[in-house]
Amino acid sequence: MTDHQITATEPDIVWTRTDEAPMLASASFLPIVEAYTRAAGVSVGVADISLAGRILAAFGLADDGLARLGDLTSSPSATIIKLPNISASLPQLKAAIAELRGQGFDIPEYPDAPASPLAEEVRAAYDAIKGSAVNPVLRQGNSDRRAPASVKAYARSHPHSMGEWSPESRTRVATMDEGDFKHNERSVIVSEGGALEIRFVPAGGGEPRVLRDHLTVTAGEVVDATRMSAAALDSFLATQAAAAKEEGLLLSVHLKATMMKVSDPVIFGRAVASVIPRTLAEHGDALAAAGLRVEDGLASILAGLDGLEGGEAIRDSITAELADGPTISMVDSDKGITNLHVPSDVIIDASMPAMIRRGGTLWDADGELRDTLAVIPDSSYAGVYEAVIEDCKAHGALDPTTMGTVPNVGLMARKAEEYGSHDKTFIMDAAGQVEVAAIEGAGVEPGTVLLSHEVEAGDIWRACATQDAPIRDWVRLAIARARATGAPAVFWLDPERAHDAVLISLVTRYLAEEGVTLTEGGDGADERAKKADGDDAPVEDSADGAGLDIRILDPVAATRLSLERARRGEDTISVTGNVLRDYNTDLFPILELGTSAKMLSVVPLMSGGGLYETGAGGSAPKHVAQLLAENHLRWDSLGEYLALAEALRHVADRGGKPAAALLADALDTATTAFLEADHSPGRKRGQIDNRGSSAWLALEWARALAAQSEDPELAGAFRPVAEELEAVMGTIQSEMLAVQGGAVDIGGYYHPDAELTAAVMRPSATLNAVINGI
Ligand SMILES: NC(=O)C1=CN([C@@H]2O[C@H](COP(=O)(O)OP(=O)(O)OC[C@H]3O[C@@H](n4cnc5c(N)ncnc54)[C@H](OP(=O)(O)O)[C@@H]3O)[C@@H](O)[C@H]2O)C=CC1
Numbered sequence: 001m002t003d004h005q006i007t008a009t010e011p012d013i014v015w016t017r018t019d020e021a022p023m024l025a026s027a028s029f030l031p032i033v034e035a036y037t038r039a040a041g042v043s044v045g046v047a048d049i050s051l052a053g054r055i056l057a058a059f060g061l062a063d064d065g066l067a068r069l070g071d072l073t074s075s076p077s078a079t080i081i082k083l084p085n086i087s088a089s090l091p092q093l094k095a096a097i098a099e100l101r102g103q104g105f106d107i108p109e110y111p112d113a114p115a116s117p118l119a120e121e122v123r124a125a126y127d128a129i130k131g132s133a134v135n136p137v138l139r140q141g142n143s144d145r146r147a148p149a150s151v152k153a154y155a156r157s158h159p160h161s162m163g164e165w166s167p168e169s170r171t172r173v174a175t176m177d178e179g180d181f182k183h184n185e186r187s188v189i190v191s192e193g194g195a196l197e198i199r200f201v202p203a204g205g206g207e208p209r210v211l212r213d214h215l216t217v218t219a220g221e222v223v224d225a226t227r228m229s230a231a232a233l234d235s236f237l238a239t240q241a242a243a244a245k246e247e248g249l250l251l252s253v254h255l256k257a258t259m260m261k262v263s264d265p266v267i268f269g270r271a272v273a274s275v276i277p278r279t280l281a282e283h284g285d286a287l288a289a290a291g292l293r294v295e296d297g298l299a300s301i302l303a304g305l306d307g308l309e310g311g312e313a314i315r316d317s318i319t320a321e322l323a324d325g326p327t328i329s330m331v332d333s334d335k336g337i338t339n340l341h342v343p344s345d346v347i348i349d350a351s352m353p354a355m356i357r358r359g360g361t362l363w364d365a366d367g368e369l370r371d372t373l374a375v376i377p378d379s380s381y382a383g384v385y386e387a388v389i390e391d392c393k394a395h396g397a398l399d400p401t402t403m404g405t406v407p408n409v410g411l412m413a414r415k416a417e418e419y420g421s422h423d424k425t426f427i428m429d430a431a432g433q434v435e436v437a438a439i440e441g442a443g444v445e446p447g448t449v450l451l452s453h454e455v456e457a458g459d460i461w462r463a464c465a466t467q468d469a470p471i472r473d474w475v476r477l478a479i480a481r482a483r484a485t486g487a488p489a490v491f492w493l494d495p496e497r498a499h500d501a502v503l504i505s506l507v508t509r510y511l512a513e514e515g516v517t518l519t520e521g522g523d524g525a526d527e528r529a530k531k532a533d534g535d536d537a538p539v540e541d542s543a544d545g546a547g548l549d550i551r552i553l554d555p556v557a558a559t560r561l562s563l564e565r566a567r568r569g570e571d572t573i574s575v576t577g578n579v580l581r582d583y584n585t586d587l588f589p590i591l592e593l594g595t596s597a598k599m600l601s602v603v604p605l606m607s608g609g610g611l612y613e614t615g616a617g618g619s620a621p622k623h624v625a626q627l628l629a630e631n632h633l634r635w636d637s638l639g640e641y642l643a644l645a646e647a648l649r650h651v652a653d654r655g656g657k658p659a660a661a662l663l664a665d666a667l668d669t670a671t672t673a674f675l676e677a678d679h680s681p682g683r684k685r686g687q688i689d690n691r692g693s694s695a696w697l698a699l700e701w702a703r704a705l706a707a708q709s710e711d712p713e714l715a716g717a718f719r720p721v722a723e724e725l726e727a728v729m730g731t732i733q734s735e736m737l738a739v740q741g742g743a744v745d746i747g748g749y750y751h752p753d754a755e756l757t758a759a760v761m762r763p764s765a766t767l768n769a770v771i772n773g774i
Pocket residue numbers: 083084085086087088135258259344346347350351595596597615616617618619620621622634635636637639
């Protein structure tokens with residue numbers, strides 16, 4: 001029994017308190033949810049998994065909501081609604097620590113250079129909070145992300161803006177063709193359970209050093225190892241900086257420094273270094289002595305120069321080099337924030353689709369849109385974006401009013417693949433060999449080296465693991481989605497990649513075990529032959545005779561096929577590994593719906609429980625900035641509405657709470673009516689915002705509950721609510737709009753004051769009176 005054992009008092013549904021815009025939106029919507037569910041005998045509790053909450057918990061100053069929920073995921077009764085949370089970069093973590101200290105919490109500063117065992121401990125505690133520390137704990141299942149039919153219908157009738165694509169666009173992707181993670185990858189299947197060790201053997205003799213001492217593996221686990229060569233990376237980045245300048249393209253770098261918290265900040269730092277090489281050659285020692293690191297971005301370095309002896313000379317040198325080098329794309333041209341200022345500002349899953357949606361352009365320092373050289377160092381997945389860009393150049397922008405949908409079934413459970421690699425990623429400090437060796441079991445003699453790489457100082461070496469049970473579950477989920485929709489399901493796997501080659505063999509075997517045969521031409525050959533014939537029709541035949549069309553294609557071919565079908569209005573399920581799950585579930589929703597916030601994002605937990613994520617995007621920091629400046633929150637809570645309906649259905653399926661099913665059905669009806677009436681938040685001050693939207697949803701939900709006849713008592717309880725809300729909705733909406741315009745104070749960014757937040761997020765006394773009266 002762990003400290004966090006779930007008790008019988010755990011509520012039916014746990015709602016997560018997170019950060020930024022989703023947390024603010026919850027302050028408005030959650031009181032409505034609590035009132036409606038309480039009236040139907042369904043309990044909703046809150047677990048704090050915010051960045052600030054996790055920091056306080058690490059020092060015993062708050063309950064550990066994340067640990068509690070992590071335990072809950074192993075229970076079949078788990079029903080968790082997970083809102084997006086901050087995956088903190090180091091600058092964000094430090095800002096949160098400073099804010100909490102400023103509020104009087106007794107927590108230590110982040111030790112940059114720990115010099116005592118205690119400081120080491122503090123650093124380890126903080127490093128565990130950094131990056132994507134929440135999702136891997138809760139995601140004990142694979143992922144099923146899609147746009148529900150009502151949302152797709154809404155997007156078709158209310159299309160978002162889509163930039164034009166010209167065949168003359170010079171925007172392109174640059175990626176490495178050697179020395180990167182893709183090209184150095186090696187992969188094995190461990191035949192039996194056991195334990196592995198990761199060790200470093202220095203070049204030219206010397207004692208081997210253990211990097212990771214007891215890595216438990218299970219039978220059938222796929223273990224990969226790879227390295228990014230520092231020399232190859234530096235040379236690639238220098239070439240791209242020169243190419244961007246030469247070709248007059250903006251330089252933009254697209255990484256995932258938040259989620260890939262060990263490798264990608266280092267790669268980001270090398271990108272920063274590539275635009276200020278002379279400054280680093282001349283002043284590198286002074287910067288290091290002041291603790292200013294390229295990994296933290298230009299903003300952090302520039303801020304650290306204030307008051308530093310010799311700081312002005314360094315600033316002048318940086319300014320001169322930036323003026324002399326390629327034009328770097330802007331995150332915020334008004335404030336002079338470039339793509340290389342902050343590691344967490346540009347996150348590839350959102351940044352590349354947003355650029356594609358804007359006709360392949362990014363902003364320059366004058367706020368003008370220009371073509372860009374999109375630098376994606378590792379080539380494992382860069383080809384997907386390359387293929388989309390080529391497609392848009394050839395055929396123009398996609399049309400949201402007609403395009404089909406590309407939902408995703410993602411292999412994600414139990415820290416699968418790269419996104420579970422943080423504790424097995426190392427930045428090498430010397431040349432030598434890194435080995436993954438069996439120390440116990442694993443179906444081989446102890447000491448057997450399973451994987452190894454020659455490394456140089458500065459290289460990034462990492463191992464990833466993917467357990468067999470999640471792979472089988474993923475294949476079954478893909479079949480289930482193909483059956484439920486009739487759409488073809490395509491496994492995006494690249495036979496040229498070591499890991500994917502192993503997965504192709506497993507997927508083929510597990511499909512056969514489920515009685516499913518790959519569609520003829522499932523290797524892409526048929527598609528190519530048909531194209532050569534000028535025949536654009538999809539492969540309709542299904543090899544298993546049961547109407548299933550399941551194929552395996554490399555990611556570039558899969559992208560082309562999915563886009564070709566989408567342009568014809570046809571749907572294609574993308575069945576992918578963990579990284580492409582992340583990329584595709586922003587890419588396609590942003591093109592189809594304008595934002596991934598409108599996605600239904602279900603994680604059927606392998607224990608039988610359910611995790612319902614809201615949307616597939618992030619926490620939109622710029623939405624918070626807008627709320628603070630002009631009291632308008634444009635966050636769209638549609639993802640929350642969709643997730644709540646699914647969670648209620650899960651509670652109903654567990655038995656004993658029949659009203660949960662009625663709440664779910666009524667919420668679906670309400671969401672459809674809400675979309676049809678176009679009550680979604682507007683982007684600008686003076687338009688309806690998140691709070692006004694949730695009030696409309698409350699009205700539609702009450703109406704649908706009052707209209708159902710299965711539970712007359714419940715209908716009776718909600719009839720007056722619906723009538724009252726209907727009568728006062730005009731007043732509610734005017735009260736909501738009246739507060740917009742000026743700045744507001746909620747007493748903090750990472751840890752705002754609960755009362756101030758509630759006051760800002762519940763500004764309509766009329767709505768509050770109705771809700772509080774339920
Ligand atoms: N599941 C999770 O917990 C995730 C957490 N994150 C975290 O979120 C933060 C920001 O990351 P990132 O996703 O890259 O950037 P954003 O959150 O800024 O999302 C990108 C853009 O998507 C649009 N958007 C996203 N959600 C909504 C919504 N509900 N309503 C309206 N528009 C929305 C906005 O576009 P527009 O400008 O058009 O309004 C936004 O600017 C980081 O801290 C990151 O670590 C990121 C991804 C997932």
